[in-house]
Amino acid sequence: MKTSLAVMLGWVLSQGLLHTELPIFAAIAALLVVQPNINQTLGRAIERSLGVVGGVLVAYGVGVAFGKSSWIVLLAIVFCILLAWALRLAPSSASQIPISAMMVLSIGATTPEYARDRIIETMIGAAAALFVNALIVPPVLLAPAHDTVIRLAREVADTLDRIVDALRFPQTQTQIEEMMIKARLLRPMLNKAEKALKSAEESLTLNPRHTTNRRLLDVDEEFYNRLTSLVTRTIGMTRSLRDHYDHSLHLEPTVLAITVELSRSAHDLRLLAAEADYPDRDHLPVAVEPPALTEPLLIMTPHPQHWILIGSLMEDLRRVREEIKGE
Secondary structure, eight states: OHHHHHHHHHHHHHHHOOOOSSHHHHHHHHHHHSSSHHHHHHHHHHHHHHHHHHHHHHHHHOOOOHHHHHHHHHHHHHHHHHHHHHHOOOHHHHHHHHHHHHHHHTTTSTTTTTHHHHHHHHHHHHHHHHHHHHHHHHOOOHHHHHHHHHHHHHHHHHHHHOOOOOOOOOOOHHHHHHHHHHEEEEEHHHHHHHHEEEEEHHTTTTTTTTHHHHHHHHHHHHHHHHEEEEEOOOOOHHHHHHOOOOOTTGGGGGHHHHHHHHHHHHHHHHHHHHHHOSGGGGGOSSOOOOOOOOOOOOOOOOOTTTTTHHHHHHHHHHHHHHHHHHH
């Protein structure tokens, strides 16, 4: 609907201002410039306008210097492609320069005002697209970003619980490898959350609803930053357990104490996810439980076969505890 309105507005404005019977270039600009949010629309409008201006200038210079024969048109197109590549222009601008040069040299050869009108029409169409996209407020993409962050937090908590089970009960090699595979899936989830947050940030740029929604996005971004470290630590603990696992681990008193702290870490991480899911604490669906994390453990001398794993788990647990408590 926004694209249709932008095309209609660009068409009417071009006819009224330029007295053009068929302002197709304004319509083309409006079709290509309208994007999901205002920030992207502004960028595309600038890119397309600059591309048109660059192509017209190249065509004008080539026409003055060499005339307008067919081989000159071909060389101008090739030159524009190489110029766009050398300047590392965005794809929309890179394709627009040779297209504009080709059309000016071919059609504009018999119409001197063609180059001028093409630039003006394009700018009118781009301006119409920008105006319509600002008038009809684009949707903000907070919900997808929020959902990916919360899912990531809960999966990190589930991974901690899987480590607890592996330390408390004897596991087969297949179970240990399966746990490692699931832990590695945290990385794609982290990357997905990062992309969703960037999309949400972009959707708020130049958006009239920016002020209202900025606080909610800040909560998700702050929580995501804490999860970045937690993902690294959780994968590290899983890898250490996979590399140094043996069936007597559950007999080690320190290991059992570590499992208690890991369970509490998973518990408190879910509390953080609940608070991030409902930033207004007065509207939480259930009463908030108190955090369960305790003070750091005092480690007894472990079995020589287990001290590397226990030391690694303790260091990762310390950092997990700091991230969850915000220390």
